[in-house]
Amino acid sequence: MVRLRISIGIIIALLLICGTAVWGVGSATGQLLTTLSQLESAVQTADYESAAEAEVRLSEQWEHASAWLRLAVSKTAVQEMSDEISRLGPLIESENDELSAELSELRSRLDELKAAEYPSIDRVF
Numbered sequence: 001m002v003r004l005r006i007s008i009g010i011i012i013a014l015l016l017i018c019g020t021a022v023w024g025v026g027s028a029t030g031q032l033l034t035t036l037s038q039l040e041s042a043v044q045t046a047d048y049e050s051a052a053e054a055e056v057r058l059s060e061q062w063e064h065a066s067a068w069l070r071l072a073v074s075k076t077a078v079q080e081m082s083d084e085i086s087r088l089g090p091l092i093e094s095e096n097d098e099l100s101a102e103l104s105e106l107r108s109r110l111d112e113l114k115a116a117e118y119p120s121i122d123r124v125f
Helices: 002-044 048-072 075-093 099-117
Strands: none
Touching: 002 048, 002 099, 048 075, 075 099
């Protein structure tokens, strides 16, 4: 009976850890996606001053979120997104045409990261 209780306790602890990781990744990527939407709308209206401010907020949020994400997801994915976020500042300053493509790529990576953390049948079996 003691072994059964210990086993149930271990299973519950693992489920709580996994649930916390899924919630943390979802929360972090959700905030980043919100700020990214603000940045995209500023770029679409050619308001590069607002875009620069949004980029600073995005970078600050990323610095805070990346510490948590390095624990919960692949470090390679986190590093790739760090590289993309670091390229945004110079593109905004120079008003480069590739900025929209970089923002689109970053959005797609964030969406993919968020979706990859949610459990589904195809990832379990």
